Amino acid sequence: MLYLIILPMIVSMLLVPLIGERLIKSFKIALTGALVSLFLSTYYLFKYFGNQVTESYNWFGVSNFFNLSISGDNLTLLMAVMVSFISLMVLIFSVFYMKKEPQERYYVEMSLFIASMLGLVLSSSLLLFYIFWELVGVSSYLLIGFWYKKESASAAGKKALIMTRIGDMSFLAAIVLLFTSTGTFSIPSILQELPALPNITILLSGALILIAALSKSAQFPFYTWLPDAMEGPTPVSALLHSATMVAAGAYLLVVMYPLLFAAGLNTVIVSIGFITAVLSALLALNHRHTKRILAYSTIESLAFMFIAIGTINTGGAVFYLMVHAVFKSMLFFISGIFAVLIGVQDVYKLKLKRLSSTWLKLPALIGFASISGLPPFMSFFAHTAISANFTTIEGLVFTVISFLTALFSFRAFFLIFNRKGVKLDRKVSTAMPIYILSIISTIGGATLFFFSKVLAGFMYKIDIFTVITTAAAFLGVYVAFEVFYKDKLSTASASFKDVANKLMRVAYDKILFSIGMSFVSAGDAVGKFDNALSKFYDRSADSALFLSSKSRRIENGNVETYIIAILIGIIASLVVASVFVW
């Protein structure tokens, strides 16, 4: 009966257009759906706590059965609780934020988005996982391009879907590979049969799955779609960056990690994670738009998860995923409030507004401190979890990253908020989710000990390295305070920005652009060739038409000619026939 968790959102997706906005407000339906999902996933979490229950359904059979199965255990149900909880918060926030937008379209697409993510975390068959994986991608495409009249929004939606589809296709290839060699889609069975598989299959399918995860989670070299995805409405970003979509990639690796280890890809995962983390921290430092800064910070946080998975600490990665979902969605809510109440999201323009509402400032402080992993917030504990298995070198790199992270996050904080200044109005439906999430981010640290018991492969470590990285983070906060709040060293920061700008974004985007253009020109070339081919064949049609125009003279309606022609025909066929008979 685990599918009951997914069902409410599917029902909501169907009911919203059927009932119509006039009869029952769409948001009420969607909110009820999310609430029921949250309730049910919590219920099943308690019911199946510590057990594993798998429910299998036969979809269809062609020489082999195509099974769809979902399973309830600590990991999947905790994820389901988290997804439905964050979705509920996002939907509450949407009530106010999306008031003036087309309601039905928004809530249908959101319901599909949430339902597919819930399905994804519960799936224990690769086929079902892939089905929801694709649906997550498509619904995010629709939502990112929600404001379709904006050129940038529709371009961003398209970019997101094409970039993630690279991963989808590679995921599909991996599924085909694994299914052909094991004859099953069930993830536990596939992982069990790993030792019996040939090395090349393991390596190939592992690499393909890694590509899928990288593209979905916006890691290097696929990361560019995520910052552009900010063109969607802010609640969409809040959901897409925290509980759904990007989290799916990391979750895939968590589920399939034995395959990736068997393929020997952990070092690759760790290296890509570190590259992405450094890159995204530098890029976040470089950007002015709040949502873009948050987007790069999401990329960085996902890189942390990848590093944790690569260092054989999947439980830590899951814990960080959940913690990150909480504080990142809250930060997006805050940036959404800027967009609605002030109309600007550029940090330097916000600085001129001299904001100082405590009801926003405090949660924002909690959020940015969480990005930096400062104690005593929940994120600090998550950082001790992801860094538990680090070697010395990894620890050192992580220290540098911690410094950069604190620097870019508190740069944003100090630029946006002032000690004294303008106060903003507060609305319950917007403030409530922010409060709830910030309270969890503050006091949730204690859950570390709970999670370390219930999640498989969970490690955490508080030692001298923790102290060093935390000190580096505090140093980052101090530097940010000096440079961006007090405006010292502004020339230095400006020149740094130039360098980062030139190095990262421009060059990389050019490369991607030229790859895209090469496909376009290949398409044009083939199109031209095909036209020429078609012209060549056209001659056949031309000559037929020419012949028919000449031979038309024969059909002149003259009965005598016809009779003569018929006679000639009969004689000719008689002659031919007699030749054959003899």
Added chain:
Amino acid sequence: MVNLLSLVLVPALGAVAVAINSILPRRIKPEYIAASAFLITSALFFIGVIVGFSGFSIGIINSIDFAFTLQLNGISLPFLLLAVTLPALGLWSAVKEINSGKALFYIFYLLSYASLIGVFISSNLIAFFIFWEIVLISFFFIITFWGEEETRRKAGMKFLIFTQFGSLTLLGAFILLFIYTGSFSLGTISSMISLVPSYISYVIFAFVLITAVIKMPMFPMHSWLPDAHVSAPTAGSVLLAGVLLKLGGYVLILFGSILLSSVMRSIQIPLMLLGVFTVIYSTLAASSQTDFKKMIAYSSIFYMGLVFIGIASLNQIGESGSIFLMVSHGFIVGMLFVLAGILKEKTGTRDLNRLGGLMSKMPLYSVFLVLAVIATLGVPGLSNFVGELLVFIGAYAAYPITLVALAGVLIATNYYLSALKRILYTSLKKTMSGVKDISYADAVQLSIFSIFIIIIGVVPIVITNSFSLTI
């Protein structure tokens, strides 16, 4: 039990009724006659699916080898679904578009309907071939008389020359089969196929292959298809892409992979490579198109390429996948052509460069267009996904390199999303300010397409259980 003859007879009688009606002093509209023929045939078909079909046989000489026999073979049913429903669904587009020579049009339309159904159920090769020819000839007239003014004559002639050549080779194959087995009956032929000497079976397969390559179509014989589509009226395009192309796949499965599988297996790898090449080639060619209809035409070459790969994989999963993909693609491409027709009707153009921002003017149309495009890209829950999945599994098992064709899906994603963006999104073009949304009838027509696409996608057993790979 529903007699199979009724499925052919009802539309044929409809054609006769339209003809008689046109010379009567007091006429009823030919649309009504056609619509009732379509309704009765579809009803008979769906009743038959539930209660079962009975065969029909009438001997000319007292021998089964020459008897005109209508009988379901193992793979008939999914194709019959396409042949029965798609032309009926296209009728509404015809009603809107065809203004001159109505009676004649519906005669040809009903004739091609009857004979399309006939092709899929006749188990006598002579009847098979006659039906096959009637389809082509009526379709030639549909393009040449009711197509778009500038291109229709040339496109019709090109269509005729290509497909007649394909018919000729098919006839050659049939004659050779008759010479060596002494029968035109499909059942007899399949039981006596071992009598055919091996070099002759290669010749027969070569003939069938040429027919399939022209008909599906595959590179380099595809060039008639985009022209035919661009020139044909919408109903014609639905018929052409939805059912006519599937004739090629049907013939290849029936006479290639079932009847002559050993021959096909010996040249399997070149065939699969041809399929992969066609897939990549057609997606690249589609990327450069600016006419929406032509883009859909190239993309249907792409899907038939996938079908070809699936058939050439010669294992059960791949073959089933290609049958599934043909059914699914029939509905999706039919829907896309209807949508392209509406686009032309409402805005006066299909040129992607001249469209833009229509979503604000045509919200309902946008829902259907987005659904159709997502379905064609193989998103799960919609019908193409299962077909693609099966084809790729089957093809990988046969020849791993074929997974390269996945790149084709990626390129298809790119051009279809670009088309969506250029038609629906961004700001509204000034010339488009007077555009109205689709009518109620259009919405019903498109909804039926969508329902088929969703049902087949969510409950694939309706297709996978409807056939077995036997004659």
